[in-house]
Amino acid sequence: MIDLRSDTLTRPTTDMRRAMAEAEVGDDVWGEDPTVRALEEETAALLGREAALYVPSGHMANQLGLYVSTRSGEEVWAHEHHHLIGDEQGAAAVLSRVLPRLYSGDPFPPQELLESWISGLGDVHRADPALLWLENTFTGQVVPLAEQRRVTDFAHAHGLRAHLDGARLWNAAAHLGVSPEEAARGFDTVSVCFSKGLGAPVGSALAGDADTIRRARRGRKLLGAGMRQAGIIAAGALHALRHHRERVVEDHQRAARLAERVDGLPGISAAARTNMVLLSTPEGEAARYAEAFAEQGVRGLGGGSRIRLVLSLEVTDSDVEEAAEAIARAVAEL
Numbered sequence: 001m002i003d004l005r006s007d008t009l010t011r012p013t014t015d016m017r018r019a020m021a022e023a024e025v026g027d028d029v030w031g032e033d034p035t036v037r038a039l040e041e042e043t044a045a046l047l048g049r050e051a052a053l054y055v056p057s058g059h060m061a062n063q064l065g066l067y068v069s070t071r072s073g074e075e076v077w078a079h080e081h082h083h084l085i086g087d088e089q090g091a092a093a094v095l096s097r098v099l100p101r102l103y104s105g106d107p108f109p110p111q112e113l114l115e116s117w118i119s120g121l122g123d124v125h126r127a128d129p130a131l132l133w134l135e136n137t138f139t140g141q142v143v144p145l146a147e148q149r150r151v152t153d154f155a156h157a158h159g160l161r162a163h164l165d166g167a168r169l170w171n172a173a174a175h176l177g178v179s180p181e182e183a184a185r186g187f188d189t190v191s192v193c194f195s196k197g198l199g200a201p202v203g204s205a206l207a208g209d210a211d212t213i214r215r216a217r218r219g220r221k222l223l224g225a226g227m228r229q230a231g232i233i234a235a236g237a238l239h240a241l242r243h244h245r246e247r248v249v250e251d252h253q254r255a256a257r258l259a260e261r262v263d264g265l266p267g268i269s270a271a272a273r274t275n276m277v278l279l280s281t282p283e284g285e286a287a288r289y290a291e292a293f294a295e296q297g298v299r300g301l302g303g304g305s306r307i308r309l310v311l312s313l314e315v316t317d318s319d320v321e322e323a324a325e326a327i328a329r330a331v332a333e334l
């Protein structure tokens with residue numbers, strides 16, 4: 001079975017397991033785990049920030065990013081399909097108790113919308129806006145840096161902060177041919193995942209200025225996620241950061257190859273977006289198509305009229321060829 005449901009499915013490599021087994025550790029709640037510290041320092045440096053905090057999940061990195069930049073009752077401006085809104089169980093409302101104001105369409109808010117949302121600021125009837133949220137990549141789609149810059153400039157000109165959900169920032173940076181620091185420029189906080197395209201078993205980080213990360217560290221403990229000898233898992237993340245970051249372009253090349261192979265098959269159009277291939281099927285048919293793919297040995301995530309296939313560390317060139325053939329067999333039989 002070639003499993004292309006997600007880039008979270010990767011298992012630690014032999015070298016990564018060795019690095020984890022041999023990791024130097026200490027009590028990280030006391031700030032004494034050298035491997036966690038090394039991971040936090042390297043992550044902060046890569047992102048051009050003063051500090052970073054290792055957390056168990058991207059979900060928590062996002063929620064801490066929200067927590068340090070908002071107060072209860074304030075607004076966060078986001079896209080209706082951001083992970084923050086649709087994939088974190090409503091934690092924004094439960095933990096930080098903020099009011100999301102949502103746009104749809106392109107994965108960045110148009111200037112006119114921002115202008116209209118900011119007008120009437122200070123009116124006694126309305127909630128105060130506190131935070132502008134972006135995601136890059138957005139389900140594989142790269143948000144242009146010029147749009148990011150426009151949005152973060154707008155936020156700062158009006159006293160809002162800006163957060164980047166960079167679960168797949170590594171893919172965005174590789175696609176754009178810029179450093180992670182450049183891809184994350186202009187944001188007050190940035191979250192990144194080690195457990196997606198980089199292939200680590202556990203963990204994400206939140207990066208920002210030293211005071212913001214100090215408050216996030218307190219927030220992490222508040223949520224009960226102070227970890228002891230976390231260097232064991234941080235070593236996997238550190239290995240991933242050092243050895244798997246630059247190879248994500250291979251996933252992008254394989255995604256492009258797979259899209260090219262299956263685009264135009266009966267009922268299917270396909271487009272590659274960084275490490276993902278998004279397939280359109282006839283309306284409402286995606287689940288049925290995905291089931292037919294699985295019968296031929298390829299798993300994807302299908303719903304509505306879209307199937308997502310994700311390339312990552314364990315998927316080889318020959319897997320891509322096999323997957324394309326399996327998909328062709330499946331649609332021929334539908």
Ligand SMILES: *Cc1c(COP(=O)(O)O)cnc(C)c1O
Nearest residue numbers: 057058059060083135165167193
């Ligand atoms: C996966 C993902 C997250 C959350 O990561 P977890 O580690 O699964 O909690 C956050 N944002 C985006 C855009 C993601 O794709």
